Amino acid sequence: MIKFFRKIRQKLLTKNKFSKYLIYAIGEIILVVIGILIALQINNLNEQNKKEELRKSYVNSIKKDLESDVVLLEKQISQFELELKIHTSLSERLSSSNVTFDTIIKIARYEFLPFFSPSNNLNLNTYNALISTGNIDLLSTHMSEKIQKHNAEQIEMLEAVDLNFRLLAEMGYEYMGNYPINIQYSGIKGKQMNSIWEQVDENKLKTNLNGVLTTKIINYNFVNKMRNELLDKTKKIIEEIEKNEK
Template identity: 35%
Template sequence: MIKFFRHIRQRLVKENRTSKYLLYAIGEIVLVVIGILIALQINNWNEERKTNANLNKALKALKTDLVQDSLLIANHLPDVNYQYQLNESLRERMAMPKATVDTLLKITRNEFNPNWNNPIFYNTNAYKSLNDTGLIDVMNDSLKAHIKDYYNGKFYREGMVESITKDYRAKLAQYVDTYTFGSTDLHDQGKLIDSLVWKDIDLAHLAAAFQGISNFKRILFRLTKDEMEYSLSNSKGLIQHIDQNLDAND
């Protein structure tokens, strides 16, 4: 093709047809420019297709994380609610007008279990990958805002739970250094230790210690419930939003 155009140019020069030569040269330049623009456009299309493919893959991974987290929450939330209500029932019994020292001793020695561990480790790899790769910035503004709002709210609540958990564990360490509590799979101190610990205890100190740690546990449960319920409720709408974008890109 190049030899063909070169031959035409040489013939026009030999025939001294300068004006036609100039027009032809300009036309050839225009064709070259058009060819370059077409090549660039094709390259842009290919890059856009690759980006969209990577984005769809990332969104599917994010959806998988959200679904798995929702299943974890649905599995653990009933137990969290039960433990919260149990802690509240013990506090209510202690606050009743007819409560006695025997009530305090029965609850703290046999019924109250201060142990607590956050039961869920969430999947955030897909969200972190979206940010690390910059793919979150190429999606539409509506979905981008939805994802960021969801995780910002989630991380804020997780931070509050983490903070109160540290405070609670400090209270727990002080409590178990002084008192035993009802036997569990992890704690079975036996009758001898139990009887020695509870012999001649300071009832005023026990009452204050129980009030303090049970109140901390109440706050911890409330924050944990709030975080789990937020995640479970709001992840449903986000999953639907992701599905809409995946369907639009198919």
């Protein structure tokens, strides 16, 4: 093609048809410019398509993270609800007007466990990738604001739960240091612990057991309240993503 245009230019110059050559040269320049503009337009369209594909990939990944959070939160809530029933039952027995100290010792030694499930995590990988790469701008302003607000609420819940778990863990370790409980991994088991429980101060045991059990019940209710609120918000964002991406 270039050789073809070069031959035309040479013919026009050899025949001293400068005016026609000038018109031809201008036309050729215009064609080149048009070609460049078309190439740029195609390149821009390709870039836009790539960005749109990347945006869809991020949105799909965020949706999967949120769906995983729903499963995770529901499991955590269910587990705490089950344990709350156990703790509430213990509380009712310990609060009975005819409960004996022997029964309290039995509950403290063989039934009550100061442990808890420390599970407290959410799927934040996609959001963190969006922020670290600056690709959060690929999302619409509305969706970006929604996702960032939700992430702030996720972090707030995780930090609040961690704080409560640390408090409960400290109380649990202190309680076990004073009152050895009957578990599989106890350093000393069985009859060797009898002498300790035979000399336990009644009021001190009641006070310590009440403190840990009460803190556990309050903690579980508080944590499940936060988890349920976040669960509802997570489901709503998933619904909004599905609606917007149709």
